[in-house]
Amino acid sequence: MSQLSPRMVALGTARSEIREAFAFAQARAAEVGPENVDDFSIGNPSVPAPPQVATLIRALTREIGPVRLHGYTPAQGDPQARRALADDLNARFGTDYDPDCLYLTVGAAAALCCALSAMGCPGDEFITFAPYFPEYKVFAESAGGTLITVPANIEDFQPDMEALRAAITPRTKAVLINTPNNPTGVVYSEATLRALGEVLTEGSRAYGHPIYLISDEPYREIVYTGAPLPWVPDYYPDTLVCYSYSKSLSLPGQRIGYVLVPRTVTDFDLVYAAVCGAGRALGYVCAPALFQLVVAQCGGLTSDLSVYRTNRDLLLDSLRSMGYTCAQADGAFYLFPRTPEPDARAFCERARKYDLVLVPGDSFGCPGHVRVSYCVPTEQIRRALPKFRALAAEYGLGK
Ligand code: PLP
Numbered sequence: 001m002s003q004l005s006p007r008m009v010a011l012g013t014a015r016s017e018i019r020e021a022f023a024f025a026q027a028r029a030a031e032v033g034p035e036n037v038d039d040f041s042i043g044n045p046s047v048p049a050p051p052q053v054a055t056l057i058r059a060l061t062r063e064i065g066p067v068r069l070h071g072y073t074p075a076q077g078d079p080q081a082r083r084a085l086a087d088d089l090n091a092r093f094g095t096d097y098d099p100d101c102l103y104l105t106v107g108a109a110a111a112l113c114c115a116l117s118a119m120g121c122p123g124d125e126f127i128t129f130a131p132y133f134p135e136y137k138v139f140a141e142s143a144g145g146t147l148i149t150v151p152a153n154i155e156d157f158q159p160d161m162e163a164l165r166a167a168i169t170p171r172t173k174a175v176l177i178n179t180p181n182n183p184t185g186v187v188y189s190e191a192t193l194r195a196l197g198e199v200l201t202e203g204s205r206a207y208g209h210p211i212y213l214i215s216d217e218p219y220r221e222i223v224y225t226g227a228p229l230p231w232v233p234d235y236y237p238d239t240l241v242c243y244s245y246s247k248s249l250s251l252p253g254q255r256i257g258y259v260l261v262p263r264t265v266t267d268f269d270l271v272y273a274a275v276c277g278a279g280r281a282l283g284y285v286c287a288p289a290l291f292q293l294v295v296a297q298c299g300g301l302t303s304d305l306s307v308y309r310t311n312r313d314l315l316l317d318s319l320r321s322m323g324y325t326c327a328q329a330d331g332a333f334y335l336f337p338r339t340p341e342p343d344a345r346a347f348c349e350r351a352r353k354y355d356l357v358l359v360p361g362d363s364f365g366c367p368g369h370v371r372v373s374y375c376v377p378t379e380q381i382r383r384a385l386p387k388f389r390a391l392a393a394e395y396g397l398g399k
């Protein structure tokens with residue numbers, strides 16, 4: 001047998017539980033009809049991209065011509081596109097970013113890989129809070145580090161600062177956060193971000209090097225609080241932001257996002273150079289050219305996100321009234337209720353008897369919970385409610 005990387009073979013062979021659940025739902029839909037299967041496994045936006053995206057593609061094709069439009073851009077992205085994105089951020093957050101603070105990438109996944117690889121040295125630790133997006137472990141290890149997880153605060157899923165303090169060591173290179181959060185739907189409060197900035201400032205001082213904060217924000221625009229999301233770099237100067245248009249513009253397949261390195265970051269020039277170097281080393285140069293130009297002209301635009309709010313209200317209220325315990329989820333398109341038995345995998349197996357497809361919290365480093373991904377037609381939620389109710393009754397919930 002040829003000599004292959006055992007790690008890569010393992011990563012390519014072991015399917016994630018999310019993918020496995022999705023595949024199960026697809027197989028059941030082929031067997032019993034899609035109208036009988038309620039799949040809440042995956043975070044694929046259920047609303048189309050705004051019509052302006054198609055209009056922009058037509059206009060750009062006409063105006064620029066296919067050769068330039070589909071040609072290579074500089075490795076870090078088209079300068080005019082980066083200018084437009086920096087201007088948009090500045091208008092929204094009162095910042096003064098310039099094009100050379102941005103590195104365009106194929107989605108948030110590549111942005112995270114670039115940010116982590118830019119700073120990862122052998123033996124480094126990256127800290128995140130459970131529950132967390134499972135790929136963080138893969139990305140952190142690819143960057144040469146280890147992912148350290150701080151246990152979940154299951155009351156409201158706001159990160160526990162004392163637990164973070166205890167987890168920081170001389171080897172801590174960065175802390176990775178995600179708000180609004182996948183899988184909980186929780187939006188980190190301003191108090192949380194302020195406290196986080198304080199703990200990281202203390203830790204950086206204590207160990208004599210910056211502990212970076214990496215803020216993963218693909219759900220930034222999907223918030224139901226009515227108030228704009230706090231801008232994370234305002235709370236800690238050593239913050240890098242990883243963003244994606246996958247969810248806000250419903251463009252997950254187009255693979256477009258960025259890393260933002262604000263000039264407040266310690267050793268800015270070196271950090272930005274390292275992000276560019278990581279992009280080069282990973283082969284993530286020149287993000288999809290057409291979509292660089294499209295998103296550059298989409299400042300302030302999102303898909304019609306209103307259905308997610310309708311779904312959140314309907315599902316959260318209904319689950320709670322059935323007796324499920326679920327933290328307030330004011331963003332993204334996920335709920336993370338507690339399972340009525342400690343074994344979330346067993347609960348998901350029971351749910352499958354109703355063709356109700358959920359993902360166990362174990363996948364996200366938080367057993368005893370289940371992720372319900374509600375980026376689905378509202379009709380699917382209505383149809384699934386009796387199934388959730390029947391499951392609740394099996395456990396005697398709500399009595
Ligand atoms: N980070 C989080 C928290 C996500 O939920 C996702 C995708 O679901 C990603 C990163 C990756 O996003 P992208 O599709 O833009 O690579």
